[in-house]
Amino acid sequence: MPNEESWSVLSAPTSNSVVLAVDFPAPGRSEAGFADLTAVMGSAWSAHGVLQTKLPAVTLADRPGPETYLDYWTGDEQLSGREVVAVLGYCLGGVYAAEIAERIARRQSTEPAVVLFDGQVTDKQLLAVEIDKLIALGGPVLTADEANQARLRAVEIVTTPGIALADATEEIVALYREVATGAFRKVGLAPERGEEVVRFFETYMAWLTAAEGIDPASAWGRSLALTSTDYAALEEDGAPTAVNATKLIDKRFRLEVSHADLLRADETARVLRDHSGF
Structure with a gap:
């Protein structure tokens, strides 16, 4: 099993193959999360376990850098024995997902797919x-x-x-x-x-x-991105967090789905089944 301090299990692995999901889960939030996405994907991901990031115990006073989080998630023991087929990132989680994918690619035989959901950069x-x-x-x-x-x-x-x-x-x-x-x-x-x-x-x-300390350009340059109507509105308003992110993305699907529903929409599941490659 993965390190339980660093990863929560959304779907138990039945083999050594896993999908990693990077998010900042908040109790009671209105937006759908990766547990919702795992449910709507159903049997399409049955060959993989789905693991979601937990947060290290740090505060703003600690002035944590990206390594604080990345080492917590990808250290030698955290994912031992697992083959990571994809790294998913929601909002700013997509920045961390990029570097996690780069780290994983350096220590296994295949590169994980990178999938972004309303990916944004820090500003x-x-x-x-x-x-x-x-x-x-x-x-x-x-x-x-x-x-x-x-x-x-x-x-x-x-x-x-x-x-x-x-x-x-x-x-x-x-x-x-x-x-x-x-x-x-x-x-x-x-x-x-x-x-x-x-x-x-x-x-x-x-x-x-x-997340400001991470350059996601390399991983995002081979990523699949799904974006919501709210994200489109940010772009129209010229919000740098969305506009600058979009410049880095490889393949993108603009969905007629709200940001809050992006991870539980049937349309999202359809795009992933047809285009994610895992």
Whole structure:
């Protein structure tokens, strides 16, 4: 079996052949995950086990780099005895998937396929996008002025001339802590529970920031990409995280599926069965 600290089993391996799925799973999130994709693929993947990344216990204060995550997933013992046929990446997970595939290709006889689902690259603008999502979720609690001031401050942070991504991330997390603490107080959430929520956001932002140290160009140049209608909207808006990603991708299928449903849609399963090659 794979190292249980580094990988969760979505579909138990019946042989030494596995598909690796790279994601930042969040409890209760609205977007479909790789467990949903595994279910919708059904017997098409019956010859392979499906394993999904778990996260190392690091915080933003540790200033983790990409090696922190990559070594945790691909060290000597993590996938011992496994033949990796494909590495899948959801959103920013596609950046990590690229380097995992490169590492695996250096130690087995075949190159794993690389499949991206709304693949994006790290950019300071993405920090503002992520906190904007959380501000929107806090709509019933935050006043319009509080929400607007938080958004303006986020934009100010990420557009600070010369600011490094890691420094911008720390400021964004501090901003979220300030806004969230006030919101939690209004709804009577226990301080320790509120701190858990903030820490989870911090963990996500550390994962996002560390991806800046990976160049996915080589693996993405031979990748298969499936993109959603929401991704198309990002491109139309000129969002660098999507526009710059698309320039690197080899083969792409634009699906009439939302980002939230991309990993559970029948159309996604059809494209994978017809074009993934594994």
